[in-house]
Amino acid sequence: MSKQKDPFDGFFHRAQAWLPGKSHLLNTSPAKRLMRVLHWGMSNNYYTYQQALEGKAGAHMPFNGETVSVLSAYDYLGLIGHPKIEEASIEAIRQYGTSTGGVRLLTGTNELHLESERKIAAFKGTEAALTFSSGYLTNVAVITALFGKDDLVLADQFIHRSLTDGLLLAQVPFKHFKHNDAEHLEHLLQQHRDSFRRILILVEGTYSMDGDNCPLPEIIELKKKHECFLMIDESHSFGVLGKNGRGVDEYYGVNPNDVSLYTASLSKTIPSNGGFVAGSKELIYYLQHGANSSIFSAALAPAATAATSAALEVIQDERWRLNQLEKNIAYFKTGLKNLGYTIREPSGHIVPLMLGSDEKAYALSSAMLEKGFLVSPIVHPAVSKGKARLRLCVSANYTKELMDQSLAAFAKLSPRFSNDSVELPKQNIRPKAS
Numbered sequence: 001m002s003k004q005k006d007p008f009d010g011f012f013h014r015a016q017a018w019l020p021g022k023s024h025l026l027n028t029s030p031a032k033r034l035m036r037v038l039h040w041g042m043s044n045n046y047y048t049y050q051q052a053l054e055g056k057a058g059a060h061m062p063f064n065g066e067t068v069s070v071l072s073a074y075d076y077l078g079l080i081g082h083p084k085i086e087e088a089s090i091e092a093i094r095q096y097g098t099s100t101g102g103v104r105l106l107t108g109t110n111e112l113h114l115e116s117e118r119k120i121a122a123f124k125g126t127e128a129a130l131t132f133s134s135g136y137l138t139n140v141a142v143i144t145a146l147f148g149k150d151d152l153v154l155a156d157q158f159i160h161r162s163l164t165d166g167l168l169l170a171q172v173p174f175k176h177f178k179h180n181d182a183e184h185l186e187h188l189l190q191q192h193r194d195s196f197r198r199i200l201i202l203v204e205g206t207y208s209m210d211g212d213n214c215p216l217p218e219i220i221e222l223k224k225k226h227e228c229f230l231m232i233d234e235s236h237s238f239g240v241l242g243k244n245g246r247g248v249d250e251y252y253g254v255n256p257n258d259v260s261l262y263t264a265s266l267s268k269t270i271p272s273n274g275g276f277v278a279g280s281k282e283l284i285y286y287l288q289h290g291a292n293s294s295i296f297s298a299a300l301a302p303a304a305t306a307a308t309s310a311a312l313e314v315i316q317d318e319r320w321r322l323n324q325l326e327k328n329i330a331y332f333k334t335g336l337k338n339l340g341y342t343i344r345e346p347s348g349h350i351v352p353l354m355l356g357s358d359e360k361a362y363a364l365s366s367a368m369l370e371k372g373f374l375v376s377p378i379v380h381p382a383v384s385k386g387k388a389r390l391r392l393c394v395s396a397n398y399t400k401e402l403m404d405q406s407l408a409a410f411a412k413l414s415p416r417f418s419n420d421s422v423e424l425p426k427q428n429i430r431p432k433a434s
Contacts, residue, residue, distance in 0.1 A: 046362040048369050048377065056081050057271075059397050061374075068369070069402055071392050072376035074268040076240045076349050077321040078397025085271060085310040092306035100299040105288065108299030116305045119312045120276050123246055124238075125256035128284035131276045131300050131308075132293050135235050135265025136162040138275030141293030142231070142263055144170040145286070147200060154188050155202040156180065158210060160233060163202060174202075179210075182218035189226045199228040200260075205237030205248035209383050209391065211347030213237065216248055220258045229260040238262075239269030240349060245315050245322055269315075272307035274300040325349060325396040328403065332394050335407040340418035344389070351392040352378075355417060361388035364417045371409040 020027040026035065041047040053070075054062040057080045060069055079085060092112060102108035113131060120129040132138040143166030147153060153167055153174035167174045175192070177185040185201065193199060201223055203214040214232070223230045234247050242250025247264075249256045256262075261279035266272045277287060288294055315321070333343055333351055344352040355361045361377035368375050368390075379388045 041362055044362075044366075046366045048362075048365045048374070051369070051374060053374075059395060059399075059402055063374075066372070068372055068374050069406060070374045071368075071406060072374065072390075073393055073395065074236075075271060075395050075397070076269045076325060076393065077245075077315065078395050079269070079311055079314060079321075080271040082271070082311075082314055084314055085307050088306040088310035089303040092302040096302035098303070099301055102299060103295060103297065104299045105295050110299075110302065110305075112302050112305040112309070113299065116308045116312075117276070119309050121278055123312050123316075124262055124278045125246065125249070126262070126278040127281045129276050129278040130284045130287055130291075130294065131266070131274050131305065132291075133274055133297050133300050135263070135267065135275030136165075137293040137297060138263045138265075138277055139163050139233060140166040140169060141291035142261065142277050142287065143167055143172070145291040147172045147198070149173065150196070151198045151200065152192055152196040153200045153202050154185060154192075154228075156204065156207075156214065158207050159202060159204060160208060160235070163233060167202075179207075180212065180215055182215055182222065185219070186222055189222060189228070193226050193228075199226070201228050201230045203230075203232055205232050205234040205241060206348065206350065208236050208350065209352065209378060209389075210344055211350030211352055212344075213241065213248055213251065213346075213348070216252045216254055220254060223258070223260075230258075231261050231263065232259055233263050235263075235265035235268055235275075236350060238264040239311075239315055240322070240325065243322075244319065245269070266304070266308050270308055270311045272304045272311065274304050274308070321396040325394065328396065328398045329394045331400070332392070332398070332403050332407075335403065336392075336410065339407065339411050339414045341410065341414065342418075349394045351394060353390040353392055355388050355390065356386055358388045360417060361390060364413060365390060367413050367416075368409060371412070373406050373409055 020032065026032070038047070051063065053068070057073060057075060058070070060067050096110055096112060100108040100110060104113065117129040117131055121127060132141060139160070139162040143163065147170050149171055151172050153172055155163065155167070155174055155176055156179055157176040158179045175188055177188055189199065201219060203219060206213050219230065232248060237248045239245045241248050244250060247262070249259060261277055261283060263277045264275060266274040266276060277284070329348055336343055336353065342354040344354050355364060358379040361379050365375055365377040375390050375392060377388065378391045383389065
């Protein structure tokens with residue numbers, strides 16, 4: 001299967017070595033480094049980003065006049081295209097239009113916002129919830145509205161970039177503890193607790209690049225012991241973890257009120273867009289008036305809020321999807337391991353296929369696309385240097401036929417990519433950046 005036309009209209013094929021002039025906007029070291037990498041990827045036919053799919057998202061999608069199987073989409077329960085969710089969105093547009101015409105605080109709130117927020121809160125077991133126009137903005141809004149220079153945040157070293165940007169914008173002091181290491185977290189708490197008015201522990205339910213879950217019971221114990229606050233980004237665990245999909249608290253069987261607040265994206269398991277924060281009524285009322293992303297950013301569109309409400313109903317009505325997802329995870333991961341690939345463990349619906357070098361991740365992604373499978377390469381700086389990977393996202397709507405076909409494609413490529421000692425040909429090595 002051939003890739004689409006260069007999204008940069010041949011720019012990187014025309015330029016043997018792109019170098020900006022002194023007065024060019026991109027005459028910075030980071031920009032030049034990235035442009036050199038892009039040139040390398042284009043020159044080696046390894047660029048698989050921004051492939052324009054030509055139809056409704058799902059396991060199979062039209063692409064360049066053929067069909068491509070998507071192995072890296074966030075559609076964990078296979079809800080994109082669900083007729084109930086689509087009809088709810090269409091009806092919302094008919095009744096409320098395509099936009100609210102304002103921000104939530106002024107003229108942008110309608111009944112659909114309130115309905116979706118009530119359903120989110122009930123699903124999470126909290127008193128209230130508030131939606132934002134993206135998951136990224138949600139995290140930035142919450143952190144900047146609640147914490148500042150007199151506080152300390154202790155964050156897992158693998159938190160999402162949106163959380164880090166929120167910390168930087170809030171100018172709140174923060175330190176990282178080793179990934180999922182409760183002992184290191186306690187060491188930092190003992191070292192710093194008496195020096196700050198408030199401390200926030202910041203973790204994710206399921207980590208987006210590694211696929212593992214936070215050790216929530218141990219973290220809650222430390223939160224109580226040291227009288228801290230706890231915030232969990234549930235973007236990749238909301239709707240998918242636990243018996244009913246309620247999230248990481250249900251997965252571990254802990255009281256949801258032992259967590260100070262939850263945030264999450266509405267574009268992962270929930271087939272919509274936007275984000276939310278869930279917590280106490282007082283917290284939500286304050287954020288409605290004190291979070292800049294709520295005050296100065298347009299309200300979530302009617303179609304998105306309606307899709308969210310309908311999706312929460314479907315998750316509760318069709319619990320077979322959670323069971324099917326578990327079966328697919330086990331089958332797919334076992335197949336990859338049997339082929340000799342290295343899977344980062346523990347992992348669940350996000351399966352990191354570890355490759356080491358950026359070059360190998362780009363090359364395997366490109367080779368899989370040639371065989372009709374779109375799978376995302378994840379490289380530095382999204383992950384640490386030497387930890388490049390393909391991020392596979394298992395979905396409940398994967399059939400056994402699809403998984404067998406993709407495993408067959410991986411099998412044909414395994415002699416080159418399943419052994420970390422195998423090196424790529426020299427001509428494929430990325431040129432050094434200036």
